[in-house]
Amino acid sequence: MSENKPSIWQRYLSANPVTISFLAILLGFIVGAGVIIFSSADVLHAWSQIFNSPGGILHALKVTFDNVGAAYRAMFTGSVIDPTTFWHALSTGSGWDAALTPLSETLTYAAPLVIISIGVAISFETGLFNIGANGQAILGGIAGTAFGSMIHLPMFLHLPLTLLCGIAAGAFFGLIPGVLKALTGAHEVIVTLMLNYVVAFFLLYSLLSTPLQLPGQANDLSRVILPSAQLPTFFNTATTLRVNWGIVIAIGVVAFGWWFLNRSTMGFDFRVTGANPNAARASGINPKKIIIYVFLISGGLAGLAGVVQVDGTTHSLDGGFLIGSAGIGFTAITVSLLGRNKPINVFWGAILFSALGVGGRIMQAETGIPLDLATIIQSAVVLFVATPVMVQEIFRLREGTVHTIQLNTKGWGS
Amino acid sequence: MLFMRLELRGITKRFGSFTANDAIDLVVEPGEIHCLLGENGAGKSTLMNVLFGLYNADGGEILINGESVHFATSGDAVRKGIGMVHQHFMLVPVFTVAENVILGFEPTKSFNRIDYATASDKIRKFSEEFGLEVDPDAIVEELPVGIQQRVEILKALSQEAELLILDEPTAVLTPQEIESLIKIMKDLAASGKSILFISHKLKEVKAVADKITVIRLGKVVGTGLPSDSEEELASKMVGRSVNLQVEKSPHNPGAPMLEVKDLVVRDERGVTVVNNISFTVNRGEVLAVAGVQGNGQSELVEAIAGLRAVESGTISINGVRVDNASPRECLDAGLAHIPEDRQRDGLVLSLSVADNLVLNTPRAPQFAGRGSRKLQAVRENAERLVKDFDIRTESVDAPVGSLSGGNQQKVIVARELSRNVDVLIAAQPTRGLDVGSIEYVHKQFIRERDSNKAVLLVSSELDEVFALADRIAVMFQGGITGIVSPDSTRESIGLLMAGITEQVNV
Numbered sequence: 001m002s003e004n005k006p007s008i009w010q011r012y013l014s015a016n017p018v019t020i021s022f023l024a025i026l027l028g029f030i031v032g033a034g035v036i037i038f039s040s041a042d043v044l045h046a047w048s049q050i051f052n053s054p055g056g057i058l059h060a061l062k063v064t065f066d067n068v069g070a071a072y073r074a075m076f077t078g079s080v081i082d083p084t085t086f087w088h089a090l091s092t093g094s095g096w097d098a099a100l101t102p103l104s105e106t107l108t109y110a111a112p113l114v115i116i117s118i119g120v121a122i123s124f125e126t127g128l129f130n131i132g133a134n135g136q137a138i139l140g141g142i143a144g145t146a147f148g149s150m151i152h153l154p155m156f157l158h159l160p161l162t163l164l165c166g167i168a169a170g171a172f173f174g175l176i177p178g179v180l181k182a183l184t185g186a187h188e189v190i191v192t193l194m195l196n197y198v199v200a201f202f203l204l205y206s207l208l209s210t211p212l213q214l215p216g217q218a219n220d221l222s223r224v225i226l227p228s229a230q231l232p233t234f235f236n237t238a239t240t241l242r243v244n245w246g247i248v249i250a251i252g253v254v255a256f257g258w259w260f261l262n263r264s265t266m267g268f269d270f271r272v273t274g275a276n277p278n279a280a281r282a283s284g285i286n287p288k289k290i291i292i293y294v295f296l297i298s299g300g301l302a303g304l305a306g307v308v309q310v311d312g313t314t315h316s317l318d319g320g321f322l323i324g325s326a327g328i329g330f331t332a333i334t335v336s337l338l339g340r341n342k343p344i345n346v347f348w349g350a351i352l353f354s355a356l357g358v359g360g361r362i363m364q365a366e367t368g369i370p371l372d373l374a375t376i377i378q379s380a381v382v383l384f385v386a387t388p389v390m391v392q393e394i395f396r397l398r399e400g401t402v403h404t405i406q407l408n409t410k411g412w413g414s
Numbered sequence: 415m416l417f418m419r420l421e422l423r424g425i426t427k428r429f430g431s432f433t434a435n436d437a438i439d440l441v442v443e444p445g446e447i448h449c450l451l452g453e454n455g456a457g458k459s460t461l462m463n464v465l466f467g468l469y470n471a472d473g474g475e476i477l478i479n480g481e482s483v484h485f486a487t488s489g490d491a492v493r494k495g496i497g498m499v500h501q502h503f504m505l506v507p508v509f510t511v512a513e514n515v516i517l518g519f520e521p522t523k524s525f526n527r528i529d530y531a532t533a534s535d536k537i538r539k540f541s542e543e544f545g546l547e548v549d550p551d552a553i554v555e556e557l558p559v560g561i562q563q564r565v566e567i568l569k570a571l572s573q574e575a576e577l578l579i580l581d582e583p584t585a586v587l588t589p590q591e592i593e594s595l596i597k598i599m600k601d602l603a604a605s606g607k608s609i610l611f612i613s614h615k616l617k618e619v620k621a622v623a624d625k626i627t628v629i630r631l632g633k634v635v636g637t638g639l640p641s642d643s644e645e646e647l648a649s650k651m652v653g654r655s656v657n658l659q660v661e662k663s664p665h666n667p668g669a670p671m672l673e674v675k676d677l678v679v680r681d682e683r684g685v686t687v688v689n690n691i692s693f694t695v696n697r698g699e700v701l702a703v704a705g706v707q708g709n710g711q712s713e714l715v716e717a718i719a720g721l722r723a724v725e726s727g728t729i730s731i732n733g734v735r736v737d738n739a740s741p742r743e744c745l746d747a748g749l750a751h752i753p754e755d756r757q758r759d760g761l762v763l764s765l766s767v768a769d770n771l772v773l774n775t776p777r778a779p780q781f782a783g784r785g786s787r788k789l790q791a792v793r794e795n796a797e798r799l800v801k802d803f804d805i806r807t808e809s810v811d812a813p814v815g816s817l818s819g820g821n822q823q824k825v826i827v828a829r830e831l832s833r834n835v836d837v838l839i840a841a842q843p844t845r846g847l848d849v850g851s852i853e854y855v856h857k858q859f860i861r862e863r864d865s866n867k868a869v870l871l872v873s874s875e876l877d878e879v880f881a882l883a884d885r886i887a888v889m890f891q892g893g894i895t896g897i898v899s900p901d902s903t904r905e906s907i908g909l910l911m912a913g914i915t916e917q918v919n920v
Binding site for chain 1: 719721740741742746751753758759760761762763765769773774776782785786787789
């Protein structure tokens with residue numbers, strides 16, 4: 001059967017999942033460039049003048065490349081590394097703070113996103129749609145903040161228990177849709193989606209009522225987590241480097257997720273159930289139990305993400321916690337799709353999306369292009385990942401394993 | 415136009431890089447019954463779809479009475495006198511026979527009113543002419559399957575078809591219905607119609623054909639005559655010599671292993687589909703459940719496997735009650751289950767062959783410990799089974815969905831038999847398999863029986879039932895109409911399958 005096996009190079013150019021993902025990212029940036037061009041007054045003006053002077057077209061092209069280049073340069077230097085400051089630090093030995101800040105910020109933002117995305121990926125891999133990860137994370141953040149700010153314990157107890165509180169709260173909040181689905185068949189998408197609103201208003205309520213509200217405050221601001229419960233940063237607090245143990249926890253969660261889905265017996269049950277619920281049942285797997293376990297684990301990880309978010313950076317909650325564009329529970333859905341629910345891929349996807357977010361802020365500050373561009377790029381990337389056949393056509397890739405790239409986008413027969 | 419001579423010259427049809435039909439030549443003379451014999455996946459249906467204008471051929475031409483024709487749609491084919499009776503009927507269940515027959519070609523009176531009288535007359539005329547015996551005013555869904563098929567034939571005839579394509583027409587019929595279909599086909603041929611009959615069942619082909627063309631892997635590999643032996647035809651079809659007889663030792667039943675008593679099962683709509691059934695399967699025997707599809711066999715198997723609720727009655731495996739038990743409890747009680755729909759209930763297509771081979775035993779001590787799977791052991795198990803059961807796969811890590819149907823079924827058979835439990839239930843275990851795989855699966859079942867296991871085989875293929883069974887239980891409309899010995903005649907079992915018990919000595 002093994003007539004002329006394709007060479008490694010040919011395999012890279014065939015439509016395999018890794019190639020498709022990279023090309024999807026590339027296409028995402030191309031779409032982003034298009035948006036920059038059409039939303040930049042300078043660029044549009046330059047193009048409107050191309051017939052007014054002999055070098056008009058060249059000038060317009062130059063303006064276009066300048067604008068797009070400036071935006072993406074700002075995005076890169078703001079999220080990964082800025083060669084200027086880095087060279088400065090390298091040659092003078094000082095200014096390392098500034099040189100490493102972009103990377104530190106990216107990793108700081110990535111930590112909770114990685115954790116919550118792994119949780120969402122586990123639920124997706126089981127064919128269940130935990131759209132409520134954001135709500136579970138918020139509740140985890142509230143529980144962790146409450147425990148971390150109001151209980152006094154030595155650090156070796158206080159920090160782990162604070163994190164555990166977050167996990168428990170998230171798992172509890174995941175249990176609600178899980179139990180409802182297992183016992184009554186209530187659709188998890190509806191329930192989790194609605195519970196997101198419940199928890200968002202609970203957040204506001206708790207921030208404005210006595211126990212959690214910062215004493216003497218009239219605004220929606222919580223008490224501050226005590227130092228004994230805070231996730232320590234890697235560097236002393238005098239620097240601008242906020243990167244903290246959250247990213248280590250995140251890497252641990254990735255390792256757990258990889259082991260769970262690829263090596264554990266329960267993870268096997270999850271994957272079987274996700275890929276074919278009928279065969280799962282016939283093989284002796286109890287689907288009700290699986291539903292509940294999935295939501296416990298997915299919710300627990302979301303809760304952990306919530307507490308890592310507050311415990312690693314701001315140390316207190318405000319009314320905007322994980323609301324709106326900071327809703328990492330929703331970003332996690334797209335990250336899971338990008339990583340096709342594979343923990344290692346999900347990790348890199350989360351890093352990329354954090355970098356886009358962090359870099360986007362710098363880009364907004366430096367070029368005036370709105371941060372929303374980052375969201376547009378993220379969305380475009382996911383769109384291309386979800387339509388591998390389109391990417392294959394655009395780049396004229398060989399037929400490959402593209403048909404095996406499928407996402408679990410259907411629920412359990414409902 | 416009267417009488418049709420159909421000729422296919424070098425018909426080639428490709429799907430991507432896969433060639434489904436490779437330069438196929440075929441001639442059907444007027445008044446001839448021409449059988450197209452080939453295994454599932456040999457390209458028979460593709461060829462018929464090309465002929466009926468549903469696919470465009472990539473090469474070759476179709477000639478009718480020496481004149482080259484091109485069909486862009488099935489409508490073109492119908493106008494040229496080609497009629498097709500699909501395997502799955504294309505009838506509107508709530509319409510009458512007459513309404514179905516004229517659908518799309520309605521005769522009209524003034525003001526575009528449908529002329530039912532003319533339609534009914536026409537149907538009566540055809541019906542008498544060809545001995546079809548169909549009442550034009552009957553509602554289609556109230557008719558037995560065999561009659562529904564005649565409606566399809568009528569429909570084709572009423573559109574003035576000179577050549578009828580019958581695509582696996584016998585799959586859904588009882589032996590008696592098959593016989594009357596064969597008679598109808600012969601009458602049609604005698605009146606000058608040409609018939610292209612597609613099948614992979616040797617007996618029928620031999621009974622009806624004037625000429626046989628065998629195709630394998632998209633190519634014509636030979637022609638045959640009905641006087642050729644089954645072994646000869648099967649060898650041409652498979653491409654190697656096959657042994658259709660299953661050797662087995664005399665029936666020597668042991669202790670009862672699977673006992674079903676007064677079982678009642680309802681379907682999703684609350685209709686009783688298994689009605690008060692009792693039987694026992696002993697060690698060292700194969701009890702075959704015969705019957706036309708849809709008479710409660712599937713639900714019976716699901717109830718035994720714990721996949722369907724039991725309304726009343728009991729099921730016990732090796733003395734353990736498992737009625738309304740979970741599938742896990744049934745498996746643990748010693749049940750191996752080869753489900754009817756392998757892709758739905760038996761396999762996870764996206765998972766590897768190795769994973770599928772431990773699908774219902776992932777926690778067995780040799781495959782897992784302390785919550786972690788022992789992937790090395792899972793792989794070794796898979797490599798052993800792939801070798802023992804001759805599963806053709808690139809590697810044990812390949813997704814099981816990449817295997818052919820026969821090899822997918824072998825994965826399930828390998829998994830269930832390797833669990834080495836006492837009771838094996840298998841539903842339609844060889845459906846859609848090629849002759850070679852059927853031969854293999856049958857041998858495995860007999861080996862199980864001879865090693866003192868109890869085997870319950872549910873099959874709508876009478877050949878399979880006769881080849882394997884020590885006793886045959888016949889199901890009709892949810893009940894068992896008789897449990898008979900495999901020495902009974904086909905006719906007597908056919909009557910039981912139709913629910914007629916009087917003339918049979920049980």
